[in-house]
Structures are given as structure tokens and as C-alpha cells.
Amino acid sequence: MNVRIASILALLSLAAMGNAFSQDSTQAGNPPDAPPPQDASPAEKPVIIDSSGVSPYEKGDGMLSLGAGATFDVALFGFADAAFLPTNIWPGIDFSLSYMHFLDGRFAIGGEAGGSFNSTLGERSFFMAPVLFKAAWMFVRMPFEIMPYAGAGISFTSVGLMRHIDPTLKLGTTLFWRANQDASYGIDFNALFIGQFSAKYPANNCLSLFLETGLVAVYHL
Secondary structure (H helix, E strand, O other): OHHHHHHHHHHHHHHHHHHHHHHHHHHHOOOOOOOOOOOOOOOOOOOOOOOOOOOOOOOOOEEEEEEEEEEEEEEEEEOOOOEEEOOOEOOEEEEEEEEEEEOOOOEEEEEEEEEEEEEEOOOOEEEEEEEEEEEEEOEEEOOEEEEEEEEEEEEEEEEOOEEEEEEEEEEEEEEEEEOOOOEEEEEEEEEEEEEEOOOOOHHHOEEEEEEEEEEEEEEEO
């Protein structure tokens, strides 16, 4: 009888030891349903626009720009008197549409057409529509871009009932903020030189200087 009781107690002891060993093994390893361990530092998202000086443009890229702003007649030089004359045009509004085609990552050529509306001190309407060939150079520090440019061409000018075509030179700079890969927004500053020359009336030969500034929206092609 004592032998039987001792045997039963021994079997119970072995079973208890087996359960304890199984629990220790489960706690020591990873549970089968536990999620995979997380990385200490998650991977960074790719940067689309960085702050390097590398130009995002390449040969064949294009820029289609639409601008609008204000224009100011600031100076009038008369060649007959070799002196500056008083201006007689009030500030007005202007608009422009241009396209630039990149020959490499920095240099671009293209054209621009625009117009401006002013009124004179004599209450006459003044309108001019420049059509220009342009060349530009792009300085890049993303997301900002600076584009100085020069343009040359003609302006269709109207003052009251008078109509004429005048040689025109435009020098300016546009400051851009690249919003994304397709669009930029900025502000433009430029000086517009318009010459008026007449062999029939040489006393009227003059050079006008207009300063223009406005907002620009760009679509990158």
C-alpha cells in the first residue's frame, strides 16, 4: 500500500515538473502570435524637392507663365532736347503670357506677348502690346528659383487715335517658389524701354522707361 501511494506521488511530481518546463520555454521564446519587432528608426520618406543647388531642369523642358500686375511710366527722355521730359501717363495694369524652352539645365530661350492699359493726364487711353524674344538664365536653390532675363522686340502702341510700332527692350528678374513638380508661383520685376523714332517728326523722338511688377504663375512642361 505504501509502495502504491509512493508511486502515485512520484507520477504527480513528474507531471508538475513537465508543465513548469513547458511554461518556461514559452516565456523564453517569442509567442507565435506576437507582431514582428519594429525598427528603432523608421525609413525616411523620399524627398521630392531638396535644398541643393542642382537644377531640376534639363534639355527640352518648358515653362508656360502667366503674369499680371502694375505698370508705371517713370521716365521720358527727349532726343531733340537731350533732356528728360515730364511724363504724362498714370499708373496702369499689365498682363503677359510667355513660354521658355530650356537648352540645358540653366539656359532657356522663348517668347512673350503682353499688354498694358494706362490713361494719360489729358484723359486719353494709352495701350501697348509688346511682343518679345527672350533669353533667361536660371539660378536654383530649391524650393526657390531666380530667373534674370532679357527680351527684345516690338510694341504695338496706341495713344488716343495714334498708332505706331516701336522698338522695345525688356530687362527683368522673376523670383519663383516651386510649389510642386508641376507648378511654381512668384513675383516679377522688370524695366521696359520703348523707343519712338520718326524721320518725319524728329522732334518727337524719345525713349520711355516703364517699371512693371506683378505676380506670376508657372506650369512646368
